[in-house]
Amino acid sequence: MTGYRAALAAELLKARRSKAPLLTLLAMTGAGAMAALFMFVLADPVRARRLGILHQKAQLSGLTADWSGLLGLLAQIIAVGGLFVFAFITVWIFGQEFATGTLRYLLALPVPRSAVVLAKFTVAALWSALLTGWLTGVVMIAGLALDLPGATPALLQDGLARTAAAAALMLAATTPAALVTCATRSHLAALSAVVAALVLAQIAAALGRGDLLPWSVPAVAAGLTPDTRLGPASFAITLLTAAGGVLATLAWWRSPRAGR
Amino acid sequence: MSTAIRTRGLTHRFGRTTAVDGVDLTIAPGEIYGFLGRNGAGKTTLIRVLLGLITPTSGEVSLLGTPVRGGRTPSALWARVGYLVEGPGLYPGLTVLEHLRIAARYRGLAAAAVDDAVDRLGLHRYAGVRARALSLGNRQRLGLALALLHRPDLLILDEPVNGLDPAGVVDVRTLLHDLAGDGVTVFMSSHLIDEVARLADRIGIIHDGGLVEELSGEDLGAVRLVLNFRTPELARRAAAALRHHGIDTRDEPAGLTATDPEAVRRPDLVATRLVSAGTPPTRLAVEAEDLEEHFLRLTGGPR
Numbered sequence: 001m002t003g004y005r006a007a008l009a010a011e012l013l014k015a016r017r018s019k020a021p022l023l024t025l026l027a028m029t030g031a032g033a034m035a036a037l038f039m040f041v042l043a044d045p046v047r048a049r050r051l052g053i054l055h056q057k058a059q060l061s062g063l064t065a066d067w068s069g070l071l072g073l074l075a076q077i078i079a080v081g082g083l084f085v086f087a088f089i090t091v092w093i094f095g096q097e098f099a100t101g102t103l104r105y106l107l108a109l110p111v112p113r114s115a116v117v118l119a120k121f122t123v124a125a126l127w128s129a130l131l132t133g134w135l136t137g138v139v140m141i142a143g144l145a146l147d148l149p150g151a152t153p154a155l156l157q158d159g160l161a162r163t164a165a166a167a168a169l170m171l172a173a174t175t176p177a178a179l180v181t182c183a184t185r186s187h188l189a190a191l192s193a194v195v196a197a198l199v200l201a202q203i204a205a206a207l208g209r210g211d212l213l214p215w216s217v218p219a220v221a222a223g224l225t226p227d228t229r230l231g232p233a234s235f236a237i238t239l240l241t242a243a244g245g246v247l248a249t250l251a252w253w254r255s256p257r258a259g260r
Numbered sequence: 261m262s263t264a265i266r267t268r269g270l271t272h273r274f275g276r277t278t279a280v281d282g283v284d285l286t287i288a289p290g291e292i293y294g295f296l297g298r299n300g301a302g303k304t305t306l307i308r309v310l311l312g313l314i315t316p317t318s319g320e321v322s323l324l325g326t327p328v329r330g331g332r333t334p335s336a337l338w339a340r341v342g343y344l345v346e347g348p349g350l351y352p353g354l355t356v357l358e359h360l361r362i363a364a365r366y367r368g369l370a371a372a373a374v375d376d377a378v379d380r381l382g383l384h385r386y387a388g389v390r391a392r393a394l395s396l397g398n399r400q401r402l403g404l405a406l407a408l409l410h411r412p413d414l415l416i417l418d419e420p421v422n423g424l425d426p427a428g429v430v431d432v433r434t435l436l437h438d439l440a441g442d443g444v445t446v447f448m449s450s451h452l453i454d455e456v457a458r459l460a461d462r463i464g465i466i467h468d469g470g471l472v473e474e475l476s477g478e479d480l481g482a483v484r485l486v487l488n489f490r491t492p493e494l495a496r497r498a499a500a501a502l503r504h505h506g507i508d509t510r511d512e513p514a515g516l517t518a519t520d521p522e523a524v525r526r527p528d529l530v531a532t533r534l535v536s537a538g539t540p541p542t543r544l545a546v547e548a549e550d551l552e553e554h555f556l557r558l559t560g561g562p563r
Binding site: 018253 | 308311312313314315330331332333335336337338339341343345346347349350351352353354358361362365366367368406
């Protein structure tokens with residue numbers, strides 16, 4: 001597409017020069033460290049009892065101190081925490097143009113507005129994929145360092161596949177965050193909407209209908225809700241949400257509202 | 261292409277507020293057109309409409325012969341238009357050079373274009389400085405560099421010398437003159453009357469959203485006859501009386517003016533005719549007016 005490569009290069013440079021990627025990296029590293037700590041606590045009950053409340057929390061999680069438990073925790077982090085982190089990335093990428101007043105300089109370029117929007121979604125996807133990879137790496141290193149039992153090729157493959165599926169589904173479900181950011185011209189309003197989506201996802205999962213809400217589908221894919229299974233409707237809803245978020249954002253950028 | 265900017269009946273409303281009211285503009289290629297108005301007169305809204313950032317409520321806009329229709333404007337037009345509106349939009353974490361390189365990538369320009377822009381706007385010392393650390397004046401220089409990077413045929417500038425020191429103002433003025441000499445059309449809005457008077461070939465004065473007057477450099481300083489009357493009704497009858505004698509007048513907030521050379525040369529004759537018609541003026545004077553006086557008179561005087 002005309003101008004897409006130029007727009008992509010520009011968006012990548014903006015992302016590299018910003019502090020936001022570092023913040024998300026730190027967040028994911030922290031999440032990986034917490035997963036390692038949980039496994040550490042569960043692996044040695046004697047040592048764990050000295051840690052008091054953390055031991056109780058780890059036990060309540062229902063996890064086991066092995067690779068199965070660790071990979072389950074990885075998928076959980078992505079399926080639940082991923083909503084906020086991936087949406088934050090999308091909100092930041094689109095929202096910076098309002099915060100810095102640069103939007104008006106992207107609307108009258110010899111590059112279609114659609115190229116700019118698609119470049120932004122591309123960077124959001126790449127960034128989210130990198131963070132997922134980073135978190136996976138941190139968790140894998142933690143598992144090796146803790147010498148957790150139960151690693152088999154099939155288990156690892158299944159665990160990583162569930163993580164990848166949860167990440168892909170969550171990324172798809174967060175595209176509407178771009179539209180909310182643009183329509184409200186506000187990071188805060190968009191992030192508030194993300195929190196609302198997170199709450200709805202928890203409610204849907206608790207009611208056993210997590211397969212029908214796009215923001216709880218990743219949790220079902222990650223195996224967090226053993227009594228719920230994904231069906232064709234789950235994927236269709238998620239796909240429609242993804243497409244709807246992208247198309248609606250494109251429409252907003254081409255509408256009279258963008259230049260106001 | 262016969263016009264660089266053309267608007268017909270251009271109107272834009274925000275709710276019940278009319279920000280631009282039936283503006284007709286025709287600006288020829290290579291002109292420097294100064295757009296003067298008070299704060300809130302509609303200058304920036306008009307510029308946003310010209311750039312397709314706002315879709316007007318009614319009316320037409322074309323730039324360089326291409327109709328502007330918001331998000332549906334052919335994007336190729338923007339390769340020929342440079343603009344700076346409501347200050348430069350800069351990314352705090354990017355340096356001066358990075359801003360220019362990104363813009364060059366968007367516009368398919370070679371690296372030499374960036375070097376040239378840095379030269380023209382005197383940005384060498386600040387090339388590696390991040391935008392958040394730039395002074396207001398240097399931010400403005402960077403904004404101008406971004407507007408000029410691709411050597412546009414048409415420049416649309418909103419308050420181009422905002423924040424610049426006196427030397428910077430002179431530099432920009434010289435630059436714009438040189439560009440106009442090369443055939444670039446410059447449309448600049450400003451509240452700085454002196455700058456507009458020095459730079460513009462033609463000046464448009466906007467007030468309450470409407471284009472109240474267009475004048476050229478020659479119009480300013482021209483001598484005219486100023487007539488004030490006790491009531492608007494007397495002024496109206498006086499205008500009719502003078503028209504009967506072949507003297508055209510112009511309505512002003514406080515009365516009438518006439519630039520007819522005979523009227524200016526014979527104010528006594530004008531006075532006699534007005535008294536005979538039963539419309540005696542309360543004041544009659546021959547004046548030469550500068551742009552500031554003219555502007556204030558048209559827009560209701562100092563606040």
